[in-house]
Amino acid sequence: MGSVTDVAVKKLPCLPEGTFAQKKPTVVFVLGGPGSGKGTQCAKIVQHFGFAHISTGDLLRDESRSGSETGNMIESIMKEGKMVPAEVTIKLLQKAMQESGNDKLLIDGFPRNEENRAAYEAVIKIEPKLVLFLDCSEEEMERRLLNRNQGRLDDNIETMRKRFKVFKESTLPVIEYYNSKGKVRKIDAGKPAEEVFEDIKTIFTSISQVKHCFCVIL
Numbered sequence: 001m002g003s004v005t006d007v008a009v010k011k012l013p014c015l016p017e018g019t020f021a022q023k024k025p026t027v028v029f030v031l032g033g034p035g036s037g038k039g040t041q042c043a044k045i046v047q048h049f050g051f052a053h054i055s056t057g058d059l060l061r062d063e064s065r066s067g068s069e070t071g072n073m074i075e076s077i078m079k080e081g082k083m084v085p086a087e088v089t090i091k092l093l094q095k096a097m098q099e100s101g102n103d104k105l106l107i108d109g110f111p112r113n114e115e116n117r118a119a120y121e122a123v124i125k126i127e128p129k130l131v132l133f134l135d136c137s138e139e140e141m142e143r144r145l146l147n148r149n150q151g152r153l154d155d156n157i158e159t160m161r162k163r164f165k166v167f168k169e170s171t172l173p174v175i176e177y178y179n180s181k182g183k184v185r186k187i188d189a190g191k192p193a194e195e196v197f198e199d200i201k202t203i204f205t206s207i208s209q210v211k212h213c214f215c216v217i218l
């Protein structure tokens with residue numbers, strides 16, 4: 001029988017904030033213009049840092065292929081380069097987050113406007129740890145999108161220009177909002193993908209470091 005003097009000191013990872021039962025995942029938003037390399041860099045972050053990647057654009061494309069009424073509505077909005085109503089996107093995002101089973105999530109292409117952000121705050125309510133902003137010139141993004149070759153209906157010059165406009169008018173203010181809260185890490189995304197990732201690595205290495213604390217077990 002142990003007494004209070006039989007003390008075992010073990011080095012354990014510090015517990016994150018929150019209760020045991022309701023441990024919230026670490027959320028990183030990945031934003032940037034169309035073609036800035038969000039998907040490309042997210043794949044690298046997944047490989048190196050064990051995050052799960054949730055692309056809201058992919059969730060919407062999957063839903064649009066379902067042939068449902070909502071799916072058809074999503075397809076016509078995406079073809080126009082416009083924003084899908086947040087109530088639709090947030091439901092798909094919430095489901096994907098619940099099903100991911102990962103405690104570190106990269107949310108790509110969201111929140112894209114104030115409506116997305118308000119829906120996230122009302123429904124999901126998990127403060128993002130960081131917002132990764134892939135900053136790239138429109139000229140370079142245009143070149144990349146025209147070479148993407150994924151058969152996307154929105155990668156044509158007319159729709160791309162509309163998407164650039166939406167990015168400037170609706171997404172940049174969201175990035176500015178998070179910047180005012182000290183959350184934004186801006187990366188020069190105009191460089192070759194491997195060089196961009198070197199800069200991202202520095203950021204993720206610092207947030208992924210497991211801090212240790214000493215727990216006294218009686």
Ligand code: ADP
Pocket residue numbers: 032033034035036037038039040041144145147148149189190191192193194196
């Ligand atoms: P986003 O998800 O931001 O729209 P993607 O990751 O799909 O962008 O990249 C768009 C296209 O540009 C893809 O064909 C991709 O291979 C290419 N690409 C991504 N990053 C770079 C880069 N740093 N330099 C050159 N091409 C890139």
Ligand code: C5P
Pocket residue numbers: 034056057058060077078079081082083084085089108109110111112116154163
């Ligand atoms: O991020 P991605 O380029 O895949 O997004 C493609 C399109 O999906 C956008 O142009 C927009 O029509 C739609 N979208 C949206 N809301 C989001 C993400 C994507 O309406 N949060």
Ligand code: MG
Pocket residue numbers: 038039055057
């Ligand atoms: Mg993408």
